[in-house]
Amino acid sequence: MEEMTILELQEKMNSGEMNALGLLESYLARIEQLDKQGPAINAVIELNPDASDIAEKLDKERQAGKLRGPLHGIPILIKDNIDTHDHMQTTAGSLALEGSIAPRDAFIVKRLRAAGAIILGKTNLSEWANFRARHSVSGWSSRGGLTRNPYALDRSACGSSSGSGAAVAANLCAVAIGTETDGSIICPAQTNGIVGIKPTVGLLSRSGIIPISHSQDTAGPLARSVADAAILLGALTGMDVRDPATRSSKTHAMKDYSLFLDKHGLQGARIGVARRMAGTDPRIIKIFEACLDVMKQMGAVLIDPVDVPNFNKLGKNEIEVLHHEFKADLNKYLASRGPKTHVRTLEDVIKFNDEHKERVMPYFGQEHMLSAQSKGPLTSKQYLRALEKNHRLTRQEGIRLALTKHRLDALIVPSGGPAWMIDLVNGDAINWDMESTTPAAVAGYPHITVPAGYIFGLPVGLSFFGKAWQEPTLIKLAFAFEQATKIRKPPRFLVSAELTGQD
Numbered sequence: 001m002e003e004m005t006i007l008e009l010q011e012k013m014n015s016g017e018m019n020a021l022g023l024l025e026s027y028l029a030r031i032e033q034l035d036k037q038g039p040a041i042n043a044v045i046e047l048n049p050d051a052s053d054i055a056e057k058l059d060k061e062r063q064a065g066k067l068r069g070p071l072h073g074i075p076i077l078i079k080d081n082i083d084t085h086d087h088m089q090t091t092a093g094s095l096a097l098e099g100s101i102a103p104r105d106a107f108i109v110k111r112l113r114a115a116g117a118i119i120l121g122k123t124n125l126s127e128w129a130n131f132r133a134r135h136s137v138s139g140w141s142s143r144g145g146l147t148r149n150p151y152a153l154d155r156s157a158c159g160s161s162s163g164s165g166a167a168v169a170a171n172l173c174a175v176a177i178g179t180e181t182d183g184s185i186i187c188p189a190q191t192n193g194i195v196g197i198k199p200t201v202g203l204l205s206r207s208g209i210i211p212i213s214h215s216q217d218t219a220g221p222l223a224r225s226v227a228d229a230a231i232l233l234g235a236l237t238g239m240d241v242r243d244p245a246t247r248s249s250k251t252h253a254m255k256d257y258s259l260f261l262d263k264h265g266l267q268g269a270r271i272g273v274a275r276r277m278a279g280t281d282p283r284i285i286k287i288f289e290a291c292l293d294v295m296k297q298m299g300a301v302l303i304d305p306v307d308v309p310n311f312n313k314l315g316k317n318e319i320e321v322l323h324h325e326f327k328a329d330l331n332k333y334l335a336s337r338g339p340k341t342h343v344r345t346l347e348d349v350i351k352f353n354d355e356h357k358e359r360v361m362p363y364f365g366q367e368h369m370l371s372a373q374s375k376g377p378l379t380s381k382q383y384l385r386a387l388e389k390n391h392r393l394t395r396q397e398g399i400r401l402a403l404t405k406h407r408l409d410a411l412i413v414p415s416g417g418p419a420w421m422i423d424l425v426n427g428d429a430i431n432w433d434m435e436s437t438t439p440a441a442v443a444g445y446p447h448i449t450v451p452a453g454y455i456f457g458l459p460v461g462l463s464f465f466g467k468a469w470q471e472p473t474l475i476k477l478a479f480a481f482e483q484a485t486k487i488r489k490p491p492r493f494l495v496s497a498e499l500t501g502q503d
Contacts, residue, residue, distance in 0.1 A: 001026050002171045003490060006070055006228045009174060013062065013073055020062070020073030021055040024118055027075050031121075031172050039153055039493040043167040045080050045144040047121040049087050054118050061116075068116030070231050070258075077167050078177040080122040080144070081129055082106050082219065083208035088119075092210045093127040093141025095360055096352040100341040106208025107240040108177070108219055115235040120173055123147075123163030129184060130160035131212045131326060132353075133364040135427035138162055138187075142360045146422070149192060150491035151458055155419035156428065158187040161222065165192040168222045169491055175223040175232050181212045181322065183437035185220045190415035190449045190461025193488055195229045195478070197221050198437075200468045201444035203249050207242035211329035213322050214245070215387060216441055224488065226450060226479040230257040233471065252469035263483040265476035267299035272306030272406055274413040279434030284414050284460060287453035291412075291462050294484050300477075308402045308411060310393040311439045317393075318442050320386040323372040330372075346373055363424045394443035400467055408466075409473050415449040415461030418497075440465040448478045451487040456497045459488075 001009075001023070012018045028047070035041050048054075058073045078084075081092040083102035091097035105113070112119060124144035130136055138159030139147035147162040149155040150170040157166040161178025165188030168176045178185045180198045189196025197220045204219050211217055219236065223229035237253040239246045278288060292302060330346050343349045350369050353360045376382070402411060417432040440447040445468055452462035462481065464474045 003224060004174075005225055006074055006174055006231050009074060010070060010072070019059045020118060021052060021059055023073065024051055024055045024075050024120065027120060027173055034170055034493065035167070035172055039150065040148070041150050041153075041166050041170055042145055042147050043123055043157075043163040043170065043172060044077065044121050045093065045124040045141075045163060046088050048119050051075070051118055051120055058116055058118065068114070069235070071112070071235050072116035073118065074116070074174045075118045075120040076112060076175055076177065077120050077123050077164060077173040078109070079125055079161055079164050079179055081125060081179060081210035082109060082177060084109050084119060088122055090122075090210070091143050092129060093125050093144050094349070095142045095356060096343045096349050097341065098143055100337060102208065103336070103338040104208065107205035107238070107242065108236045109208065111236050111238055117235070123161070123167055123176060125161060125163055126159030129179060129181065129210070129212055131181070131322070131368050132366050134367045136364050137422065137424055138428050140363065140424075148422070149419045150493055151193065152419065152494050152497040154421055154496050155458065156191065156422055158191040158419065160184040161188045164222045165189055165194060165196070168192070168194050168224060170493075171490070175221060175228050177219055178222050179209060179217065179219045180441065181216045182318070182441035185222065186415055186437050186447055186449045186463065189222055191419045191459065193451050193459030193491070195223050195226050195451070195482070196449045197229050197233055197471070198440065198447040199233065199471060200252070200446045202245035203253055203469070203471065204236050205238065205240035205243040205246050207240055211326070211333055213325040214329050215321060215325060216444065226475060226482050227258065227261050230261060230475050230479075233257050254472070257471060257475055260472045260476045261479045262476050263480055265480035266295055266484070269300045269409045269477055270407055271295060271300050271302055271477070272402060272408045272411045273302055273304035274308050274411050275305035277308060277311055277413045277435045279414065279432060281417060281433065283455050284417055284434070287460060288414050288462070291452050291481070295481065298480060298484050303406045303408065306402055306406055306408070306411065308398060308439060310398050311435055313393055314390065314438050314442055317386040317389050318438065321383065321390055323368070324375045324378060324380070324383040326368070327372040327375050328378050364427055390442045394439050399439055399443055399445055399465070403467055410464045410466045410470070410477055413463050414452070415463040418455045418458035418460060436463045444468065446471050446474055448474045450478045450482050453487060454489070456499055457494070458497055
């Protein structure tokens with residue numbers, strides 16, 4: 001079962017060698033062995049008590065010749081900020097929502113159920129998707145505790161989709177769902193040595209997902225291969241009346257992104273090398289150069305360097321937008337959660353955190369929440385100016401300008417550096433002098449990361465990003481690179497990274 005792809009699992013179930021219930025039980029045993037005991041990664045915050053019944057039902061459907069698609073009987077983990085109307089909670093890792101059941105499934109959960117996926121459980125995350133404090137610890141939540149990196153247990157799994165990234169890397173599920181506002185799919189994917197797809201904002205519905213920002217939020221796949229990520233992405237698309245942004249996807253969304261899995265996909269592709277975004281770490285640059293050599297050998301036309309204007313001018317305006325939207329969007333979401341949810345506004349959450357600070361805030365505070373609470377409505381000039389500037393700098397004066405000027409299919413950059421040591425005293429200690437996630441996140445554009453190499457056994461990734469709705473192109477390029485290199489190595493659950501020699 002370890003490292004098996006979705007299609008390999010389907011072959012075994014179609015042949016009768018295994019069934020969905022047996023596969024589910026294998027993953028449950030592995031979670032017990034590696035997540036709750038042994039290395040105790042702590043990626044899974046809650047298991048679905050209905051999973052076995054669902055698996056048995058899906059097995060009966062298979063026996064009757066009814067197959068729903070490539071996800072039929074496949075166990076999937078989803079991040080604990082995605083609503084499920086079942087026996088599982090949806091809490092964003094916060095004790096303020098502990099015990100609360102969502103009144104309805106998130107739209108993407110409905111899509112997963114319809115596709116025949118088994119929701120195995122929910123994953124831990126950086127609490128409130130890492131939008132509570134300025135000096136937070138990625139992968140820690142007051143409800144779920146701390147998620148660890150399966151490559152070196154004393155290092156961060158990044159965030160905020162920490163549990164989803166670590167679970168996929170450790171083979172605790174076939175694939176998983178994460179969410180991103182800025183880096184929360186890409187960072188845990190690259191830090192845990194897997195594939196992550198951050199789609200165009202609006203390709204996937206956000207209804208039923210605990211929000212930060214309607215202008216940047218999206219769910220997305222985390223997988224051990226580009227093929228699995230592509231299969232999962234297609235199952236999640238669809239227009240949703242509860243999320244107006246999905247109207248834009250009508251002529252762009254697809255149900256089957258596996259059509260673009262072309263191992264020759266780099267042949268003739270024009271790819272821009274975003275050198276200024278790549279930083280100066282010689283170890284990362286060495287890996288990056290090796291990736292460029294592979295792409296040249298595969299027939300890609302590299303435009304090197306390509307400047308992405310304004311990539312480093314976004315911080316202040318981005319946080320202004322996020323604070324305004326977090327207050328408005330979270331208040332709207334909490335009001336929809338039903339009478340059994342005892343926090344109904346951001347102000348209620350702040351008050352709860354203060355009243356339970358020994359359990360909720362033992363390591364870091366809630367500065368982002370306090371700043372958000374102080375903001376005015378989404379009609380304020382301050383917010384509207386910041387949002388307009390964000391989109392202008394990242395779209396027509398940023399990514400889109402670079403792509404158009406050089407007639408590019410995509411831009412590439414290192415996704416990040418090796419995982420940092422977990423530090424509950426000082427918070428995250430990221431010292432990467434590069435930028436891979438913010439321009440695409442602020443623009444709402446798609447971004448894919450794939451394994452690129454290792455530094456002292458710790459994974460680093462390669463990022464492909466482009467204009468809105470370019471998922472097919474990015475999948476084609478990422479798949480061709482992945483198949484040419486096959487870099488991913490499963491984690492060994494080391495207590496600490498081996499520092500005796502670099503990879």
